[in-house]
Amino acid sequence: MTAALLEYERLSVSLGGNPVLRDVSFSLQRGEILCVVGESGSGKSTLLLAALRLLGPAGLVTGGTVRFCGEDVNRMPKARLRDLRGCGLGMIHQDCLASFSPLRRIGDQIHEALAAHGSVSRAESDRRAADMLARLNFPDPQRVLSSYPFELSGGMGQRVGIALCLLMGPQAVLADEPTSALDVVSQRLVVDELLRARRDFDLGMVVVTHHMGVARAMADSVLVLKDGRVVEHGAASDVLSCPRDAYTRALLDAAPRLERGV
Numbered sequence: 001m002t003a004a005l006l007e008y009e010r011l012s013v014s015l016g017g018n019p020v021l022r023d024v025s026f027s028l029q030r031g032e033i034l035c036v037v038g039e040s041g042s043g044k045s046t047l048l049l050a051a052l053r054l055l056g057p058a059g060l061v062t063g064g065t066v067r068f069c070g071e072d073v074n075r076m077p078k079a080r081l082r083d084l085r086g087c088g089l090g091m092i093h094q095d096c097l098a099s100f101s102p103l104r105r106i107g108d109q110i111h112e113a114l115a116a117h118g119s120v121s122r123a124e125s126d127r128r129a130a131d132m133l134a135r136l137n138f139p140d141p142q143r144v145l146s147s148y149p150f151e152l153s154g155g156m157g158q159r160v161g162i163a164l165c166l167l168m169g170p171q172a173v174l175a176d177e178p179t180s181a182l183d184v185v186s187q188r189l190v191v192d193e194l195l196r197a198r199r200d201f202d203l204g205m206v207v208v209t210h211h212m213g214v215a216r217a218m219a220d221s222v223l224v225l226k227d228g229r230v231v232e233h234g235a236a237s238d239v240l241s242c243p244r245d246a247y248t249r250a251l252l253d254a255a256p257r258l259e260r261g262v
């Protein structure tokens with residue numbers, strides 16, 4: 001049987017000595033979108049960072065494992081870990097534009113990122129970036145590539161961040177509140193782009209969101225986190241339509257609606 005893309009098995013993590021994740025288990029298959037919901041401080045970002053072994057100096061895995069394609073992330077040698085972070089697991093942040101240097105053009109920075117993970121000429125990286133931006137419905141990819149970050153709107157910046165993530169050729173994508181900083185129109189575009197990326201590249205995705213409307217629009221499965229523990233995990237249709245847990249019901253009561261795109 002093929003290993004899951006990501007598998008958390010009874011993962012417990014502490015930050016600064018405080019337990020933040022407790023016995024978290026789930027798996028993610030190719031082509032699956034898992035949305036992780038829960039209130040602020042419930043451990044959602046920590047859950048994503050654990051997969052990249054990016055818990056920082058305060059972080060400690062106190063029990064359990066995270067496996068990527070069957071390989072224990074906490075036992076990976078440095079070179080493997082670099083591949084994992086560079087092109088195995090893509091990361092999309094709440095504010096992708098903030099990850100770009102304000103001083104250099106987008107095309108220069110995309111080239112730098114691609115060249116760090118394999119020999120690629122500037123012409124080739126521009127071609128691949130322009131193709132990806134066109135695929136994500138940017139009307140003028142060349143203009144984006146020659147822009148500085150401050151010349152892009154927040155929504156465009158977020159979509160450029162998605163393009164860069166996809167250009168690295170990840171097998172799975174971790175998205176931490178990818179729509180939270182956006183107006184509703186840009187939210188819809190980002191949700192549609194992530195759904196298209198899943199379909200086109202058969203990606204697995206873990207999407208952290210406060211927004212139950214985003215979970216409704218995207219999720220195949222939903223995991224509800226409270227105080228670092230999984231209170232509910234199952235098919236999106238079950239968790240979002242017939243929640244078993246009172247906490248999930250309370251989250252759903254505050255949900256803005258987005259229709260499912262695919």
Ligand SMILES: Nc1ncnc2c1ncn2[C@@H]1O[C@H](COP(=O)(O)OP(=O)(O)OP(=O)(O)O)[C@@H](O)[C@H]1O
Pocket residue numbers: 015016017018020038039040041042043044045046047058
């Ligand atoms: N370096 C640290 N040392 C100690 N505690 C930390 C540290 N970083 C985060 N925490 C705590 O860990 C808990 C989980 O944080 P985390 O960012 O994973 O939650 P979250 O669900 O993603 O929250 P949000 O939705 O606000 O981003 C929080 O209570 C936070 O205060």
